[in-house]
Amino acid sequence: MKCISKLNKTDFIVLVVIVIIGLIHLPFPFDGDQAFFRLGALEMQQGKVLYRDFWDIKQPGIFCFYFLAGTLFGFDEIGIHIFELIYMVFFSIILLLTLKSYFRHQIIASLVPLLTVGVYYTVSGAWHLTQVEALVGFPLFICLWLTFKSFNNEGKQRFFLLLISGFLGGIVVLFKFILLLIVVALWLTIFMYSLVIKRHGIQKILLDTCLPIFIGIMLPLLVVASYFVWVNSFSIVYQTFFIYPPLIVTNTVFNKTNLISGIKWFLQSFYPLILMAGVAVYVSLYKSKNTLTLLLFVWCIFGLGIIILQRTALWQYHYLLLFVPIGILATKGLDVLWDYLKELRSSIPTILLIFLLFLPLSLTLIKKSATLVNNNFALTEDTRLQYQAVFRKKYPSIHFEANFISRFGSIAGDIYVAGDPSIYYLSGRSQATILRGWALEYFLSEQWSALINQLDSSKPPYIFIDYEPQAIIKENFPQMLEFVEQRYQMLHQSNNGIWYKIK
Template identity: 30%
Template sequence: MTRLRIGAIAAVLLAGVLSLPRPLGGDQALFLYIAKSIDHGSLLYRDLWDAKQPGIYIFYAVAGNLFGFNDIAVHLLELIVMLALAVVLQRTLPDFGFSRRAAALAPIATVLPYYLVAATWDLSQLEPLLGLPLYLGFWTSMRARDSTQHQARWQLAAGACCAIVSIFKLLYLPYGVLFLALSMRRDRRARTAAAWALGFAAAWSPVLIWVLAHSLVHEVWYTWVTFPMTARRQAAQPLSVLTSSARSFGRSFAPVAALALVGIWAHRHRLERWMVLALAWAALALVLDLAQFWWRYLYWDATVPVGLFAVLGAIALADNAREHRRVVLGSLGVVLLLAVYALAPHRQRIAESFPDPTATLRHTDARDDLRALEEPLYGDLDRTLAVLRAPDARPGPVVIFGSPIVQLASGRAQAGRIPGFLANTLGSDEWHDFATQMRSTPPAYVFIGEVQGISESEFLESRGTEVLEILQQSYCGAAHPAAGRWLVQCRDVAQVPGALRRATGNP
């Protein structure tokens, strides 16, 4: 049994090591840039602003301080988290009736698929990172219900785990409510809820103390409550985004989902309480994902419960191999075909990892080729940044209306607190604040590119007219690389809207 455990962990470790040199996507580049700025003394929400809760920035800051502020460091800390999840699953699943063999192999269905089929924009997002605290909240909640002793301690731990999840994303607070509701016993409801609340409050208290200590109550309320209510409406997306992301993730996770359906079917007449809670977890994940921006990385918050049912499905097939040989072989054939289908988009990346799996870690050229393969912007990054690296380039901060990859790679500070990357979510108040920050801290250069195939110029012209006015009056064309266009400050920025236009007589 020890060999099975080690083998499963080794498979996750190998897949994770092969993913270390993979590039950061746009969101992740922004997280790393903000974490690095915080490490250099900037204050989150006041000096630098993003709509996320502080958990993801804490994670990236820890990665940077431990291993360096770069993509490999982020992926390395993520690998440690994933290995911890794999070990925890192996050690705790016997509590739910899993055999030692099934528990030993559980990481193959719950953790390994992430590294095999995750796209660039999936890696190191907060949803896959939350698999560990979500599962710990799930497990401790069930232990609290079933335990005859130390029930309060288990609920205390469950509340703390659920708090960690919400520190990463406040929208995921319903997970904690769900785990609490389905783990409470009628005769101990008040005591159970009190213990859970105490653990929740204890985990949140350092964050709240930090908010109060830096007088950030107004900024935090606006960022966590007010802005999300308007951002979803401002960034309204066509239904094609939902169908595209669902189709993409469905393809990637199809073999695991197929085994999960077998597991659910096999236990349909004898669902245990933990199975009901796991199904509720997966269903709630779908609801919460649909309430957001429909990107495919959001679906990773449901992969642990689906993976657990996939383990049950594999067990059911193994138990019926002799009695229903044809059915089992047919089912395995379908799963195998789905696995080939899921891995097909990643075949070039996987093939290039062999016969030398460490080449992309040891050789800069190989790593650059991998990054360009997964994110074309990296292949054109030198030409994109040439204007900033020229001997006669102007010093000073920049504004990037486009991928934060450009911001991070530029080595320049962001002018103002609001990143241009969020252009599609900004309302009229935020655009006015953006114009104000451009007047108070005029960027030396402005880059206008694309995000998810949509030019940021569209949002400047339709919503950010005050900012567009500043660009038209005070900035001139500097370069036009394939990824977008650069503007350089060529005149003073007027401190009052329309002041320069009135002074020069320009229309």
């Protein structure tokens, strides 16, 4: 079975460009989510058990990614982003090796990493980098590709392809359970293909298709479940994944503001690729009935559905779930148009198309590059902070808050921050409680009571309450503010929030 091609010179040039684009983003600051993932990964590295000793509602995949990145390259912004760059370069190589036969023109095939990984880096800010939706594209693509290759194979080869596809599907689910909808949709296409096109019987489909997929997906899930059973934490993990999410959805409302903001960002960032992808879907799906195009289109449709289902969040970075299929389909659209463009007597339409496709992305990348150069490549602590402040305006003030409790004479120990976890990272301190101080709007009533008990038990020397979480606390559980006022004294008040010191 010939399914992987070799790299050519153009491919290597493209990979060099991807590396350069990625290097521009190495000094990017953490946003709150990234600082929180890093905090959880660091707690794991220090021997704590996820969910039992450090709680969050997200699945373990993202914390394991940060754990591996931090262990290899350091638990700071540079270390995490270096690992992500290696991850994305490897992903780019896989795209080049597996998709050669999908395109008619090899020069166009070489562009697929630029229109996927390159675009991801270009449109992403501090908030978007190393999010679940961005990282999951790699295993999800391999799952899709293996499913696609199994269409034209039988016997042991087909069984093995679907076994690995199932395994990668399990990895995807460990990043986010709701993504199971996408992998199931991909597998349903091969089920229908076997049933309708090849006219296989149900028993044969169950043995040749469903069995290897089931075995594959269960392997990583059973390994993770076994670990939490071994550390006596399975009950809290079960509650976190299956009991809390429906309750949170019931207690929160549809976020219309985030929906509008997310769609606006998505269209502004990806509209050139969406237009090109539309060409690919029309020509490659409706005219030539290409199966790989169908699978990529299924990914897009179910990905959009998953984004909408997360109606209480609908953050911009959720749309990064689509950067891989849209980028591949956009490359296919360019591949389709290439024949027509070559036949034109004038090169003006080609130049105009390239201009319209790449100009918005190029301007964004030029701005990022110029900012890095203007700040001496962010090589020192001062120049790095200046560079980071451009892409996260609040970063200098968060630095101030972190430095405030690191002054001479400060009390040592873990702290509690009701607000941005970047304060933990920048102050070099850990979280004193099991429950987080980030995204308090999703807390359930029993978690508020548990949080007070944890604060009472751990007695952190300092507590910081941001003004926005303060309003959430006042509305949902004012007893916490009463607890803080009884046990702590106000130490400092800034534009961000209030520092309290234990009495």
